[in-house]
Amino acid sequence: MSEHTSGLVLNLECTVPAKPEETFRLLTEPDELAAWWGPHGFTIPAVEVNLVAGGRYRFTMAPPEGEPFHLSGTFLEIDPPWRVVYTFSWEEPAPDDRETVVDLSLARADSGTHVVLSQGPFLTEERLALHTAGWSDSFQKLGTVLAGRA
Structure with a gap:
């Protein structure tokens, strides 16, 4: 997994052991x-x-x-199994939270699927x-789930 930031935008990449179709699911x-x-x-007790x-x-x-909390958003672009773009908002926001855009792109890789994430812009370095x-953490868990299915 590799990461780098550009301004206050998160960019993260990983490769998971599954075909793009399964990864997209x-x-x-x-x-x-x-x-x-x-x-x-x-x-995650509930997902809609x-x-x-x-x-x-x-x-x-x-x-x-602690108490459960919520996040929600709207899908902006869906191109199975290659890309999904959506807004991301905490429903119980901290003062420094604001809506961001998540862009997840998938590409075939020798060992499975290369996943590229971009999210932002964020208001603060803390967020x-x-x-x-x-x-x-989520990408590590995703890789573990997929490795268990191989």
């Missing part, structure tokens, strides 16, 4: 998302997805301790760091 289907989304220790351009999604995230950590 894990990135977009509710039951699949619940298996890997979020930082280590978090669970209307996977059409203009469709909405909503996740309930539960930390190891960028929070999302960098969350996506890094």
Whole structure:
């Protein structure tokens, strides 16, 4: 996995051991998302997805301790199995939160699928760091889920 930031935009890449079609399913289907989304220790007790351009999604995230919280957004572009773009907003935002855009692009790789993530722009370095950590953990969990299916 590699990461770099440009301004206050997160850019993260990883390669997972699955074909693009399977990887895309894990990135977009509710039951699949619940298996890997979020930082280590978090669970996703509810996922709603209307996977059409203009469709909405909503996740309930539960930390190891504390109250569940929510994120939601709108799908802007869907090109299975190569790309999905959507807005991302916390429903219980911190003062430094604002809506960002997530762009996930997939490409065939010798060992599976290369996933490229871009998200931003963020308002502060703190929010960028929070999302960098969350996506890094999530991509590790995604790779683990896919390796278990190989």
